[in-house]
Amino acid sequence: MNQVALITGGGGGIGGAVARRMAAAGITVIVADFDHGAAEKVRGEIAGAGGKADALSVDVTQAREVKALVTDVKQRFGRIDVLANIAGGSFYTKRIEELTWAEWQEVIDVNLKGTFLMCREVAPHMQRQKSGHIINTASNYGVTGSALRTPYSAAKAGIVAFGKTLAQELAPDGIRVNTVAPGPTDTPRVMDKESSEARRQRWSHIPMGRTGKPEDLAEVFFFLTTPESAWITGQTLHVNGGLI
Amino acid sequence: MRLGGKVAVVTGGAQGIGRAIALGLGREGAKVVVADLQADKARQVVRELSDSGIEGHAVEANVASEPAVKRLANETFERFGRIDILVNDAGVYLKSPVVDMSEELWDRTISVNLGGNFLCSRAFIPSMRKQGSGRIISIASGIAHYGAKEFAAYAAAKAAIIGFVKALAREVGADGITVNAICPGAANTAMPRTHRTEEELMARLRANPLGHVLEPEDFAGPILFLASDAASYITGQAINVNCGSYMT
Secondary structure, three states: OOOEEEEEOOOOHHHHHHHHHHHHOOOEEEEEEOOHHHHHHHHHHHHHOOOOEEEEEOOOOOHHHHHHHHHHHHHHHOOOOEEEEOOOOOOOOOOHHHOOHHHHHHHHHHHHHHHHHHHHHHHHHHHHHOOEEEEEEOOOHHHHOOOOOHHHHHHHHHHHHHHHHHHHHHHHHOEEEEEEEEOOEOOHHHHOOOOHHHHHHHOOOOOOOOOEOHHHHHHHHHHOOOHHHOOOOOOEEEEOOOOO | OOOOOOEEEEEOOOOHHHHHHHHHHHHOOOEEEEEEOOHHHHHHHHHHHHHOOOOEEEEEOOOOOHHHHHHHHHHHHHHHOOOOEEEEOOOOOOOEOHHHOOHHHHHHHHHHHHHHHHHHHHHHHHHHHHHOOEEEEEEOOOHHHHOOOOEHHHHHHHHHHHHHHHHHHHHHHHHOEEEEEEEEOOOOOHHHHOOOOHHHHHHHHHOOOOOOOOOHHHHHHHHHHHHOHHHOOOOOOEEEEOOOOOOO
16 A cells, blocks of 8 residues: 655755655655755656655745645545655754844744644544554653744653654554654755854764764654654654764 | 664573573574673573574673673673673663661672673673664563562662663763663563462453553564664663553
8 A cells, every 4th residue: 555644844944855855765755845946856857756746835834724724635645644744944053132022933933832833734534544653753852942042942852752652542443643853954944054163063062973964864754754663652763873 | 674784692591581582682683691690591592593593602600790790891892892782781670668678688689680780881881882883672671660569679779770871871972882771671581480470460450541452572572663763863861661651
């Protein structure tokens, strides 16, 4: 049976790598992203490599858009086996007294509310299938905190606790829910903001001696969809070269 | 086969989870050294491996004994010439309330469960370091996190393994060696049978969110993943494999 994976933030660095990894394993991938051009690019790469993919637009903070996306995917592909919630971002580096309520809400919504809305919409389909894998994305900052990133750190910690709870709720239906917590990862979004030398110095204390690659994350997302991880649920897998 | 050409050592590999790991590593192409106090059972696992066309070697070893661990390392290098994967599974599971606990029980639990991790890691790291790669995977336990009545020594040893793994990961990361633990949930093995009736045990084993009774074979998948190239950026972690019974 052909598996179907829905990947939010699928046009981004980590999301794109996850989409390519799953497609390489024969999974049909729906690359969903706020940035349709980015999603389309990943879809094209997968199709060029002989994989099956589609690109769709979604703003995960909008319940109506999330509902429309999931309904569309269900109608066209018949099932959803994997939901990878990767859409997110920290956007601002600001002291708390400078942070506006709108900025706070924006970061909480993209990361935490988006994860909730996607899970709420997809879970009933998985419950009817009596199977499914949900993989959410946290961050080392959700555990350690990070100065000037209060909403991002809070949202990521929230995703961990949300995932543990959802894992308990969905386990009776054979659905597993896990969280991947990346450390510093070389995505275009962060690489554009910092020279590679500055980045190497900033993270020179990572035990494995390098920052992460999107492909490192992709392997872990994929592992969590395979029978090898069948008895892992409600857990957070840190992929950070030993940083924490 | 993800582990073709690799050499693995599994301590406590004669039965239960260790045996399942040894057989799993062999299926993925690794040559496997099965180290255990129970030499006959270790040889039996090696026979099972060779029946499937996999090279193995049995070593009688007490992982809490320095000379024995030295011999284990020597035999591994003599037979296979290298080490890529060390799985520290050897352990004892001894019951006693703390107020009645003998010093002997405490020492044995800590030296086998925790000390074995130290001695075996120390013995094999220099070779991993030379080749610039290696995987050390320790079997901790969910009991490290939630404790277990009348198993204080075991809980302390297993929690200490997690601390050891995190510290060692920082020491050897620059050499391309990853160090991780898995924390198995209660499983259908011989160990808990020494202290529970069959009925109690099965009810307890099923009481997890996924409603599945964990078998020794269920832990092989995560171990194989950690041993493979796919997990090259995961280190210093303790991964719970427990059907959601406990979440950290």
